[in-house]
Amino acid sequence: MEFGFTSGDEVFRVEVRGWLDAHIDARQDRRSWERTLGSAGWIGLGWAEGGYGNRTASLTQQVAWAEEYARSSAPPRSGHIGENLLAPTLLAHGTDEQKARFLPPIAAGAELWCQGYSEPGAGSDLAGVRTKAELDPDGRTYRVTGQKIWTSLAHEADWCFVLARTEPGSRRHHGLSFLLVPMDQPGRIEVRPIRQMTGTSEFNEVFFDGARARVEHVVGGEGEGWRVAMSLLGFERGVSTLAQQIGFAQELGRVLRTAVETGAADDPVVRDLLVRQWAELRTMRWNALRTLGSSGDAGAPSVAKLLWAGWHQRLGELAVRVRGVEGGVGPVDWSPSAPYELDAAQHLFLFSRADTIYGGSDQVQRTIIAERVLGLPREPKGAA
8 A cells, every 4th residue: 555645634634733722721631631532523533434433534534633643732642542452453353232332432532441461470471361261150241360460541441451361271372362341340450550660650550359241241252362362462553653653753853952952962973873763763654654554464563563662762772861961860869758750861761661571572573573474483382
């Protein structure tokens, strides 16, 4: 597919920019902002054909929306996991009843979701999940027991899609199911924030102690969890990748301005690094545009993840380098009660250390490319 923006797309882009300028309100909390987006038809672009979403929008218009949102001063999205991960998965694998129940509330910004994939000891190696879901004797509900970790927005979410083992004694990717679990189950679900070295707590641990999930809320059928989960990970690297690159460009611009202000840009080595970062970001954009409309390219999501993760880490290193001595200054008092504040460059450096791990580590991405694209022998696994 030759990907390009038409004159109609640019008209749409201007409409998006105007709406955002008129409606962004710093006083609005993130949940009410999701409802504002939903009521204006900006969630679920492109779902309207099935009767589940809001506006009808082409793929290029969806990209334009994502890019303009990233350029604006709008708050971070609380609903992106439901909109960009679960919704496409339901459209591909869900029953008509599941689509009718869950897609309209996502499009309205009324229900927020989190992702129950990673576990202690089963992060990059997702097939090692141990969370189990046992069918009740009445055959109507599952009891979910186990622990998930690094769960973004679990403290805000109404629902969690959980990869769990429904076949006792199963190993690896066999016997897994993809369940939709309500989070409002006091005494059965506990959410604990994880404080990171940045001082923030974007992620959580989630403990399930007999949490209930209805049988009709298993997506793709019992035992088909691995297939559904892998399909979802493919959606993770779609249109949102281009919006992510807008954020990267803004960060690069700040690093460049700092380099000029501090005089670091006078160093030819630093200038070379800045130019490389700019050139690689442009390459990532064109690669994302080239692959966005393609199908059947099993390695494209893994290539994209490898490219941006390493790029972003190098940007974090460059961000503190151009600051000079001030880039490494941290808090004087390291006691737990002391205030812990980082500037933007320090936060970028620390947070980006995880880029090559979360969302599938670099090692996992290289293995996928080797096995599924290059046809190399599969890496030995434990007994299946």
